[in-house]
Amino acid sequence: MSLSVVILAAGKGTRMKSALPKVLHPIAGKPMVQRIIDTVKSLGAEQINLVYGHGADQLKSALEHNSVNWCHQAEQLGTGHAVQQALPHIQDSDDVLILVGDAPLIKASTLQRLMEVKKAADVALLTVDLEDPTGMGRIIREGDQGKGSIKAIVEHKDATPEQLAIREINTGIMIMSGADLKRWVSQLDNNNAQNEYYLVDVIAMAANEGKHIQSAQPDTAIEVEGINNRVQLARLERAFQREQAEALMMQGVTLFDPARLDIRGEVETGQDVAIDITIDVNVVLQGKVKLGNNVSIGANCILIDCEIGDGVVIEANSIVQQAKVAAHCVVGPYARLRPGTVLDEGAKVGNFVEMKKAVLGKGSKANHLSYIGDAEVGENVNIGAGTITCNYDGVNKSKTIIGDGAFIGSNSALVAPVEIGKNATVGAGSTINKPVPDNNLAVARAKQRVNDNWKRPVKKS
Incomplete structure (x- = not known):
């Protein structure tokens, strides 16, 4: 039957x-x-x-x-x-x-x-x-x-x-x-x-x-219980969220405030008992989210269809979407990992850094105010504040490759397609549109001039 x-x-x-x-x-x-x-x-x-x-x-x-x-x-x-x-x-x-x-x-x-x-x-x-x-x-x-x-x-x-x-x-x-x-x-x-x-x-x-x-x-x-108005809709939403939160807590997840967690999908903790996962207030988990052990998620974070490895710290106000974060990485605060982002073990993405369709290698760091898109970054690379990969020419996207151990000075623009060699250094304020060989220094900025006769303008009476 x-x-x-x-x-x-x-x-x-x-x-x-x-x-x-x-x-x-x-x-x-x-x-x-x-x-x-x-x-x-x-x-x-x-x-x-x-x-x-x-x-x-x-x-x-x-x-x-x-x-x-x-x-x-x-x-x-x-x-x-x-x-x-x-x-x-x-x-x-x-x-x-x-x-x-x-x-x-x-x-x-x-x-x-x-x-x-x-x-x-x-x-x-x-x-x-x-x-x-x-x-x-x-x-x-x-x-x-x-x-x-x-x-x-x-x-x-x-x-x-x-x-x-x-x-x-x-x-x-x-x-x-x-x-x-x-x-x-x-x-x-x-x-x-x-x-x-x-x-x-x-x-x-x-x-x-x-x-x-x-x-x-x-x-x-x-x-x-049926829904006929928005008051009832909100009531059932909170009831559902409370049930989801309690299920996580029974697995061992610490929620700073169960009433301020929204789960809009499936959360996987990798095993029946989640070890030392902590989630602060106003966090949204959407789609399929996998959390490793010893993960810490700060307040006001949004995680969408992503995988978070063991020991990862996601600081407050960060967004992780369709990204994979390996063990012991640090993300944020105020970081945004867009679709296709991969952080290898121990990588760090700091405040106001945005990544899209990019790999940040093991132990590499982009600590402040940078955009890394369509890029492949090797291990132990340091990317200075204000650095951007110029990946879009108005029509096509192009790739930036940065070798292991490279140092990218602050406020640099890497115009793709371009490759920075292993252990190469890019001087701060440079615009790089040609390959930089291994172990070389590249500086591409206007020459500084000092005018000792210059007078600061004064306001006219």
Whole structure:
């Protein structure tokens, strides 16, 4: 029996007050509906059916890399009507898992628990108990509430005062056979306060047929909390970030303030226990970030798709993007490593140094105010303050090669393509556009003149 998933993502999200479809608003840098798609992929779903409506072009552009069945709901006539749009893609023998597209924190483990419940039932429904269930559909059970089998779900606006006192609510997540789903959805009507076709009405139909309806619950209520406005979006963002931060701390990472760390991707510490990694406040880890042991990350740093070796110190206010930093390097403060940068062991990139598509060799240093782009720098090279590699002529990029042990004086301009030999020296203030042989000194600057008769200008009266 194969698993088919239906994700309801057609709502406009008016309360978000945004031109962006609600389900494309991000949690930790990823659209909330993409998080749900990624979760169900991990369950081994045979197919994913995405019911869409508002913002179709934006949705298809944002999710084009996913293999989904696009099910268009031209009019939003309720959740039952939404599911109906996916029925042509569903086989009678399928187990059909239905999810809402605005509850992005649902865990695969919770859905697996629900699928296990379905094995012993005709319908499995995910419910949760809330202190304040206002606005939510109530679970109606046979006999004593909370003990009997489920017989119906009543929407808040249609509930009696007695039913409103019930704290167990419907999450909108359920699983049943394709044959049952098709039969029940075809029987839905809109005779209710909203004049909509409620998917939850299939629960009463199942009960009337004598079907066995069981429930499962998530570990925490936040997993099934939906997003309808930006306040709720921020709340779930912080909940997700707190969970990520706690997972890092359980691995041994020291966070100076867990509330001021943002993880927008995956963080790998190399082993189950991270040894002496410290992260200061306001750090953003984005994409795939790998951290070695004994790494120290200062305040206000951004790390994106990068690999940081053992013993690296990244000082405050630095950005490392698509770069590889080997062991025992020092970066920053206020340094920027752009895509393609490689720092070999023990290299140092200091304040206000920018590197792009460049290699800084073992033990080499660029301590201040330099730009190194499209360059290959050897070992134990010293690059003085204000040095730049002039790699772009307005059309093409060219490469600068600096040999081992070279010394580049401050305020030098290396006009690529150019090669500086091993142990060569470039005098401060030079503009170099020709090769410098090994062990040679190159000085290329205007001759200094001193005028001993010069008078400083004075202000005219």
